[in-house]
Amino acid sequence: MASDLQSYAILFLIWLISTVLVWTIFSNFRTTARHFPPGPIALPIIGHLHLIAPIPQQAFHKLSKRYGPLIYLRLGSVPAVVASNADTAREILKTHEAAFASRPQSSAVRYLTYGSSDFSFAPYGPYWKFMKKICMSELLGGRTLDQLQPIRHEEIRRFLRLIHKKSNGGEAVNVGQDLITITNNIISRMTISRICSDTEGEAEEVGKLVHDVTVLVGTFNVSDYIGFCRNLDLQGLKKRYKDVHRRFDAMMERIIKEREEGRKMKMERGDGVKDILDILLDISEDESAEMKLTRDNIKAFITDIIVGGADTTAITMEWALAELINHPDIFKKARVEIDSVVGKNKLVEESDVQNLPYLQAIVKETVRLHPAIPVILRESTRDCKIGGYDVLANTQVFINAWAIGRDPNYWVNPLEFRPERFMPSNESNPNHHVDVRGQHFHFLPFGSGQRGCPGTSLALEVVQTMLASMIQCFDWTVVIDGETKTVNMTEGPGLSLTRAHPLMCVPIARANLVPFN
Ligand code: HEM
Ligand SMILES: *[C@@H]1O[C@H](CO)[C@@H](O)[C@H](O)[C@H]1NC(C)=O
Ligand SMILES: *[C@@H]1O[C@H](CO)[C@@H](O)[C@H](O)[C@H]1NC(C)=O
Ligand SMILES: *[C@@H]1O[C@H](CO)[C@@H](O)[C@H](O)[C@H]1NC(C)=O
Numbered sequence: 007m008a009s010d011l012q013s014y015a016i017l018f019l020i021w022l023i024s025t026v027l028v029w030t031i032f033s034n035f036r037t038t039a040r041h042f043p044p045g046p047i048a049l050p051i052i053g054h055l056h057l058i059a060p061i062p063q064q065a066f067h068k069l070s071k072r073y074g075p076l077i078y079l080r081l082g083s084v085p086a087v088v089a090s091n092a093d094t095a096r097e098i099l100k101t102h103e104a105a106f107a108s109r110p111q112s113s114a115v116r117y118l119t120y121g122s123s124d125f126s127f128a129p130y131g132p133y134w135k136f137m138k139k140i141c142m143s144e145l146l147g148g149r150t151l152d153q154l155q156p157i158r159h160e161e162i163r164r165f166l167r168l169i170h171k172k173s174n175g176g177e178a179v180n181v182g183q184d185l186i187t188i189t190n191n192i193i194s195r196m197t198i199s200r201i202c203s204d205t206e207g208e209a210e211e212v213g214k215l216v217h218d219v220t221v222l223v224g225t226f227n228v229s230d231y232i233g234f235c236r237n238l239d240l241q242g243l244k245k246r247y248k249d250v251h252r253r254f255d256a257m258m259e260r261i262i263k264e265r266e267e268g269r270k271m272k273m274e275r276g277d278g279v280k281d282i283l284d285i286l287l288d289i290s291e292d293e294s295a296e297m298k299l300t301r302d303n304i305k306a307f308i309t310d311i312i313v314g315g316a317d318t319t320a321i322t323m324e325w326a327l328a329e330l331i332n333h334p335d336i337f338k339k340a341r342v343e344i345d346s347v348v349g350k351n352k353l354v355e356e357s358d359v360q361n362l363p364y365l366q367a368i369v370k371e372t373v374r375l376h377p378a379i380p381v382i383l384r385e386s387t388r389d390c391k392i393g394g395y396d397v398l399a400n401t402q403v404f405i406n407a408w409a410i411g412r413d414p415n416y417w418v419n420p421l422e423f424r425p426e427r428f429m430p431s432n433e434s435n436p437n438h439h440v441d442v443r444g445q446h447f448h449f450l451p452f453g454s455g456q457r458g459c460p461g462t463s464l465a466l467e468v469v470q471t472m473l474a475s476m477i478q479c480f481d482w483t484v485v486i487d488g489e490t491k492t493v494n495m496t497e498g499p500g501l502s503l504t505r506a507h508p509l510m511c512v513p514i515a516r517a518n519l520v521p522f523n
Contacts, residue, residue, distance in 0.1 A: 040396050040398075041394075041395055041396050042078040042395060042396055042397075043073075043074070043076040043077055043078040043087055043392075043393070043395040043397075044073045044074060044077065044078065045069070045073055045077045045078040045079050046069065046072075046073065046079075048079075048080045051082070052082060053079065053080030053081055053082055053083070054079040054080055054081060055081050055082055057069065057079070058079075058081070059499070060499035061497055061498075061499050061500075062380070062381050062404070062501065063380035063381050063406055063408040063409065063497075063503075064497070066088045066090065066381065066404060066406045066409065067090065067406060067408070067409040067412075069088065070088065070090035070091075070406070070409060075089065075090045075091035075093065075094045075393070076088070076089055076090075076094045076392060076393045076395060077090070078395075081402065084402060085398065085400070085401045085402070086401060086402040086403070086404060087392070087397055087401055087402075087403055087404070088404045088405075088406060089392075089403065089404070089405045089406065090406045090409045090410065091409075091410060091413060091415075091448075092410055092413065092415075092416065092446075092447040092448040093393070093447070094392060094393050095405050095407075095410060095447045095450060095454075096447040097392050097393065098384070098392060098403060098405060099405070099444070099447065099450075099453070099454040099455050100447070100454065100455060102390050102392070103455045103456065104130070104387075105386055105387055105388050105390050106384045106385070106386055106387075106390075106403055107130035107384070107387070107455070107456060107457050108129050108130045108384065108385045108386075108387050109126070109127050109383050109384060109385055109457075110383060110384075110385045110402045111127060113244075113247070114247055115127045117244075117247035117248065117251050118247065118250065118251055118254075118309065119306045119309065119310070120302040120303075120305060120306040121302075123300065123302045123303050123306050124303070124306030124307055124309060124310045125137045125138075125141065125306070125307050125310050126310045126314060129387075130387065130457070132297070133297065133303075136296055136297045137303075137307065138456065138460070140285075140289060141460045142460060144285050144289075145282050145285055145286070145307075145311075146311075146460050146461055146463070146464055148463070150282070150285070151463060151464055151467065153279050153280075154195075154196045154279070154281070155356060157192060157195045157196055158192055158356070158467065158468060158471070159355070159356075161188050161191050161192045161195070162188070162471060162472050162475055163353070163522050163523070164188065164191070165184065165185075165188045165472070166353075166475060166476075166479055166522045167522065167523065168184060169184065169476075169479075169480060169513050170479075170513075170515055170519075170522075172513065173480065173512070173513040173514055173515050174515075176512065177512070178485070178510045178511060178512050179510070179511060179512070179513060180508050180509070180510055181324060181327060181509050181510075181511060182320065182321070182324040182505070182508050182509055183508070185320040185323050185324055185472075186316065186317065186320040188320070188472075189315070189316040189317075189319045189320040189468065190312070190316045190320075192316075192468060193311060193312050193315045193316045193319075194312055194316075195281070196281060196282060197281060197282040197283060197308055197311055197312060198261055198281060198282070198283045198308065199281045199283070200261065215250065215253060215254050215257070218246075218250045254305075254309065255305065258305045258308065259305075261283070262283070262287075262301070262304070262305075265283060265284070265287065266287070269287065282308070282311065283304070283308065286299060286304045286307065286308075287304070290303075290304060311461070314461065315461050315464065315465070317378070317502060318378035318379065318465065318502065319378075319465050319468050319469060321376075321378050321502065321503060321504065321505075322369075322372060322373060322376070322378050322465070322469050323469055323472060323473055323476075324505060324509050325372055325375075325376035325503070325505070326368065326369065326372040326376075326469070326473050327473070327476065327482060327509060327511075328493040328495060328505070328509050329368075329371075329372060329375075329376075329423045329495075330368070330477070330482070331482050331483065331484060331492070331493050331509075331511060332423070332492050332493050332495070333423055336368065336423070336425060337477065337482075339364060340364055340365055340368055340474075340477050341477050341478065343362055343363075343364045343365060344358075344362065344365065344474055344477060344478050345478075347361045347362055348478070350518060350520060351520070351521070352520065352521075353475060353478070353479075353520050353521065353522045354471065354474040354475050354478050355471065356467055356470075356471045358474070359467075359470045359471060359474065362470075362474065363429060363430055363431070364425060364429065365470060365473065365474050365477075366428070366470060367425035367426070367427075367428035367429050368425045368473070369466070369469055369470050369473065370425070370428045370440075370442060370449075371423055371424065371425040371427070371428060373411075373442060373451035373452075374411040374412075374417075374449060374451065375411065375412070375421075375423060376503055377407045377408055377411060377450075377451040377503060378451075378502055378503050379407070379453075379501075379502060379503070380406070380407060380408035380502075380503045381404050381405065381406055381407065381408065381501070382404070382405040382407055382450065382453050383402070383403070383404060384402075384403040384405065384457070385400065385401070385402055385403060386398070386399055386400065386401045386403060387399055387400075405450065405453075407450040407451060407453075408503070410447075410448055410449075410450060411448070411449060411450070411451070413448060415448075416436075416437070416448035416449075417437070417448070418436075428440065437449075442462065442466070443458070443462060444458045452465075475522070478516075478520055479515065479516060479519065479520055479522065480513040480514060480515055480516065481513070481514045481516065482511050482512070482513055482514075483511060483512055483514070484509075484510065484511045484512070485511075485512050493507075493509060493511075494506070494507045
């Protein structure tokens with residue numbers, strides 16, 4: 007009896023192993039038969055899911071060194087390709103732009119974007135095109151940015167006052183946290199005229215919600231990728247999505263109702279300047295508009311802007327400051343430039359930035375090495391050939407902007423922080439003329455093409471001006487146990503480029519402080 011059982015067990019094991027083997031070989035064989043890009047051997051069921059955590063851009067980069075610039079992966083049951091150099095990025099983002107102009111929909115996205123009725127994740131189609139047009143002409147266009155400039159100006163001064171107060175106490179400041187508060191303020195004042203650094207009820211809620219949404223969108227839902235888990239909630243995420251969605255929706259509903267009542271009574275708001283919510287409500291009431299904006303569209307768009315804009319901008323400034331602390335010579339050179347262009351009696355302003363080429367080069371060099379969204383997410387909507395390989399419809403596409411910015415074929419000493427490479431005055435540098443807006447496919451910090459980042463101008467205004475004011479007004483050092491240290495630049499996990507160690511530093515106000523009150 008016992009030996010019978012044993013042989014059954016062995017038979018069962020053999021059956022199991024051979025099924026798995028055949029399955030693995032078959033699925034990998036199919037890959038080559040269709041002439042898919044190369045890639046590592048997939049495990050049964052999970053495919054390559056185990057290969058991409060916890061820091062996707064680094065994992066993809068390692069794989070590309072082994073398998074080349076276009077890799078085929080299976081994430082559970084979902085096919086995916088990873089593009090890791092400028093040529094494949096150009097083919098995807100430009101040559102076949104229309105085939106790759108959508109984004110994959112995860113369940114987090116569906117919950118938090120009112121069923122993808124937003125903008126960032128809306129499928130490439132008439133609604134997205136309509137929103138894109140008003141985004142560029144009105145919502146995030148030059149005129150709106152100009153009109154809302156006083157908000158940015160005020161918030162930068164608020165930040166400097168806060169840092170000044172802390173510097174008097176000689177305490178170490180978690181700069182990233184203060185920067186996030188300010189960028190949240192800037193974006194939510196520009197969109198809904200609310201501020202989130204006040205500590206009362208609703209205001210604080212905005213900041214908390216942004217954080218929660220970012221965390222959730224960045225959390226990888228295993229069930230999205232593995233077919234038979236579709237209806238399971240392995241990580242208990244659904245409850246969290248629902249909760250965050252409900253809180254956000256309640257807040258937005260309150261704000262919109264209030265605004266509508268004001269509009270009915272034809273109340274002019276204080277200064278007569280419209281925020282982004284006003285512009286959206288105008289469009290939704292416009293009978294002659296090409297498309298009717300629903301209430302969900304409005305709420306979802308506002309989620310997009312707040313979530314997409316605040317963290318990315320703050321994290322970029324945190325990386326920039328960290329690099330400047332580790333490169334005191336570059337910091338000094340930037341300050342000399344600011345002092346000679348702006349002087350010492352006036353705070354640097356947005357309008358000064360055009361005369362500060364070295365500062366601009368510092369920001370470019372920062373987003374080259376530390377793009378806030380290191381991997382650009384797209385999805386194919388029809389079959390295509392990329393680099394001679396087949397990429398079928400409904401394939402998730404990851405473009406590793408982080409790796410592309412470090413490609414030694416395009417960048418001399420790619421891992422070194424050298425703003426000089428972007429100086430327009432030095433024509434012997436191959437990259438002196440390269441801009442950030444996706445015209446050059448070896449430099450894609452804001453993506454490229456129609457689906458590229460619509461907030462680029464706003465982000466640059468904020469990052470450049472705020473960084474300039476931080477250089478102009480304070481010295482920054484990192485002191486641990488009485489010793490001056492360099493900053494640890496290790497990256498943290500997640501879909502945005504987080505820092506493993508928050509930047510804790512001690513600001514020291516300059517002797518002859520520039521007035522910013
Ligand atoms: C330094 C800051 C920022 C960085 C590095 C950044 C980067 C990016 C990248 C790489 C993409 C994907 C582009 C593509 O698929 O080709 C993107 C999309 C997007 N960004 Fe930004 N961004 C920043 C700031 C902002 C700001 C301030 C806003 C809004 C106020 C914003 C709003 C958006 C939106 C709405 C999308 C989706 C566009 C679409 O799907 O059509 N971003 N961003
Ligand atoms: C994860 O994804 C699956 C499939 O899209 C979905 O049914 C499930 O609800 C998601 N889990 C959560 C917590 O949202
Ligand atoms: C211009 O760039 C080249 C190459 O990086 C460098 O060797 C040279 O010193 C630079 N010239 C100036 C004036 O900065
Ligand atoms: C930076 O931090 C990481 C852990 O996050 C550690 O492994 C590494 O040794 C640190 N580097 C330096 C130079 O201290």
